[in-house]
Amino acid sequence: MPTRFFDTYTREVREFVPLNPPNVSIYTCGPTVYSRAHIGNFRAYIFEDLLQRHLESRGYRVHRVMNLTDVDDKTIRGAREANVSLEEYTKPFKKAFFEDLETLRLKRADEFPAATESRYIARMIEMISQLRARDLAYQAEDKSVYFRIKKFPNYGKLAHLNLDELRPSGRVRTDEYEKENIGDFALWKAWDKEDGEVGWDSPWGHGRPGWHIECSAMATALLGDEVDIHCGGVDNIFPHHEAEIAQSEGCTGKKFVRYWLHCAHLLVDNQKMSKSLGNFYTLPDVTGKGYSGRELRYALLRVHYRVPLNFTWTGMEEARQALARIDEWRQRLAEVTGSQRQSNNIIQPRDDFSRALDDDLNISAALGYLFEVIRQTNRALDADELGADSARFWLDWWEKVNRVLAVDEVTSVALPKEIELLANQRTEARLAKNWRASDQLRDELSARGWDVRDTKEGQKITRRAGIQP
RNA sequence: GGCGGGGUAGCCAAGUGGUAAGGUCGCGGUCUGCAAAACCGCUAUUCGCGGGUUCGAUUCCCGCCCCCGCCUCCA
Known part of the structure; x- marks a missing residue:
């Protein structure tokens, strides 16, 4: 069975065929470093990690980029309130983010471009110039540059939105009278006194990039005009990813992304975990309660990425118990590898783990098979029917599985x-x-x-x- | 209102047009001096509700209810 993913753009599960196999390019929207990321953010990153690891287990060579948004309204406001430079303000959050990645055993992306790096600012300016040359962007009276969505017929296609029927949600900034269309989004924001020291010179005056353009610029700069997979949370579908398509395709004329994968939200009390609602936990909140990074990783990993996942402490406890079971099993197998015991109960391995993941990352089915293997081999161990060769076989099997799950307990602590x-x-x-x-x-x-x-x-x-x- | 996601056991959660994986919890048993771990057994006549199609529907179709998200800050 080929690997298949649910593509948000077409709303169907499609066979995965990268542009240049075995290479796969993946762009993932990273954190905005204005505060510590919460575990809901990390659910998305864990999903992306699983995606990458599974593709690698299937022989693909993944090139993944994750951006860091280190300039936007919130980072600027934070820096101003803390009375430090933007760079000083975002630095500790970047550091914390990388620490959390490590705690959760997330593979590092190949690149972590930051929006404020001069090469990307230059790239953004270049793209905006192209869009202006094609009449897809205009400078309004407020000196900001906006994307002209009316000129891009596919705008709204990813989110399946009919733009004429958009209902004002109260979040629309009413002070942007200068825009031709309420849906036009900023590519370049003209400098404002609130921005203080933050700003770059551009053909349209001093200012800073809009949020959406940074992803288009970094993605195309590092991965080329066409990206195999683009991921993010479902809340990024609109407007962020919609805007990315408009900007990128507006510049290159090529299909920007072949597969759009979006992760459902992490919930708390059945509500979306978010900074604005205040109902969030950070990784230190969880480890502070005595849970390890791998326990949280497992808890967030074990539910399919397109299904909303309610975070509970009971769930953490279930994760802990399940992992203890795996640890115990592994330990038993390891002990038998050194024995002279003969196998007289051969358990036939199946490829069910990887095949389940081939099916749009069906992690529950994959774990189901893992635990089936654990039960069968434990039974054989209890009956003294599993020999050293067989134990070695299953340990090798586990190693491959664990390269995808990354939940193995590695440290054995010396007794005080x-x-x-x-x-x-x-x-x-x-x-x-x-x-x-x-x-x-x-x-x-x-x-x-x-x-x-x-x-x-x-x-x-x-x-x-x-x-x- | 538009567009999505979801509703399967106490909790978490797969799944198929042919009679419900797995995890966790609980109970009983094997093992143990007792435990623990592991294993065995039990725990959904039933898959939000009502119709329809079918020999047969949790799965397909129609209608409805409930929860969550997005609708220009958001993973």
Whole structure:
């Protein structure tokens, strides 16, 4: 079965055929660095990470770009209020963003272009000039330059909006009287005293780029006129991605994006998680409650990207338990690889994991197969029917699966001195069949955050998830 | 109002025109000195509601209800 994705533009699941296989270009809208990204933002990035990893597992060579929006109304306002330069203001948020990426095990994009980099400002100016030359843009009385949507017949096609029927939502800025059409969007915003030091010279005067043009400029500059996949949250469909199409195709005359993939929102109490509603959590909010990055990663990863996902602490707990199950299974397999045990119960592997992901990233079905494998192999392990060769096979299989999921627990923590002491005491108590002392020591270890399990090979001690060292 | 997404067990969630994957929780069992982990069994006669098509519908068609999002800041 070929890889297939749901394309927002055509509203159908389509076979994925990149322009230049095996190369795949992906452009993903990144964060606006005016505050710390919330976990709803990261749901989108985790989805994009899964997309990239799956494509790579299928042999594609992915070139991915994620932009950083470091100049817009909010960053300018933030800098002004903090009384620092724009650059100083956005720097810590950029840093935090990269830290969060690492915590969530997100593969870094190949490039993270920032809107304020001079080469991209130059590219934006170049594109706006082209659009003006083609009459697709005009400078209004307020000196700002706007895109003339009436001249671009496909405008509205991605969102399936009939522009004549747009209902004013109250968010339309009523002070933009100068525009020819209410739907025309800014390509270049004329300098305003609120902008302070922020601004660049352009053929239309001092000012700054509009939000949409930066993505068109960076995408085409780094990936060419045609991009295989463009991703983002559903809230970016309109107007942002619609505008990107208009700008890019207005300049190049070529189909800008072959596949549009959009991620549904992360909800809190069944409402969209957003900064403006104030109902959001950042990654530190989650890790502060004792959850690890991989637990959050799993919690956000396990639901199909086009389905709204309600974030709950119960969900985090479910993720933790599921991961513990995987960890335990992996550990058991690893132990058997060193044994002389023979296999007499061959479990036939199937390609169901990757095939599920081929089907528009059907992660639930993929995980369903993973847990089926876990149950079957555990059963064989219980029956002493799974040998070293088979264990190695399934560990290899898991490695491939984990290259896509990236949820493996890698660190094994050394026992602290006092824990080791208690553990040794317990071993002795058990040899003496002093169950009372043994149980007391187990309780003691548990109270300190260490779980004890007795096995044929002796007691095993692991740090309980969620306990900070 | 327009355009989308969703409604499947306590919770999360796949899925197919042929009789409901998986995770989590709970209960019972095997194992264990007791636990834990693992495994086994149980937990949706039923897939928002009402019609229709069909031998058969959760799946297709029609109508309706509810939730969420977008409609020019937004992942």
